[in-house]
Amino acid sequence: MELDMDINELLVIGDFDLLIHQVQGEWATKNEKSLPYVNLAQTLFKKFRKIEFRHTPRAQNEFADALATIASVIQHPESSHIDLLRISLKEEHAYCCHVEAEPDGKPWYNDIKIYLERREYPESITNGQKNTIRRMANGFFLNKEMMYKRTLDLGLLRCVDAGEASKLLEKVHARACGPYMNGFVLAKIIL
Known part of the structure; x- marks a missing residue:
């Protein structure tokens, strides 16, 4: 070319x-x-x-x-002219934009965890929200302080908060877990 x-x-x-x-x-x-x-x-x-x-x-x-x-x-055009590709560098990695901190400072799974631990609901929630928490709790498993979500193939996915998710993403994207590993090995390291 x-x-x-x-x-x-x-x-x-x-x-x-x-x-x-x-x-x-x-x-x-x-x-x-x-x-x-x-x-x-x-x-x-x-x-x-x-x-x-x-x-x-x-x-x-x-x-x-x-x-x-x-x-x-991108498919290569038939002509010899290729449009200019403008690239802008961001201050932080793109994956940092996808991990949102919880507004109340508690992990996203906090209500489900409390329900599994003590069979209690957060204060001032409706009956519909209580039913939702109870129904969602069926898909989770609590082992001491660690919370896991059950998958369809009976596997368990560890639940993490925004801070831990950011650290895991940084590790994975920095290839600290090892370069060019397959998905199974990467998943085992993360879990």
Whole structure:
């Protein structure tokens, strides 16, 4: 695409150090499956006036991951013109905007937890609200101080308040739990 757009100078940023060194010819390519790709890349980059390769560790490559995700869902237009993509950087991660603190400072499941512990309702609620709490409590399980929600497959999901949810999201999005893990392992770590 860069050649079609008459780009003469190119900066390639990658998080796979081995591949960058192989394409530059600094290291030998031993994997026979990747050899055709490396040869093609070496042929293509000779067509540029200037090309530079830069390695960026995966942990610092969030922006490239986001761009790759966007590129994978946008269909490439038939014309050689691609509209400019405007990107604005936010002060905090997007997931921080989705965890709302409880207005009364109590966890969202507080009324259900009190009902399961003591069979008591909050003060000044209607009979309809009492019925709702009682009906919802059937889907929850209380083990000492930990509250769990039963799933259809008889699993248990731990209930967390807004503060703990924010910490878990930060851990997951910072890949503190490990890079590129599958959903099952990630769920076990969170739970």
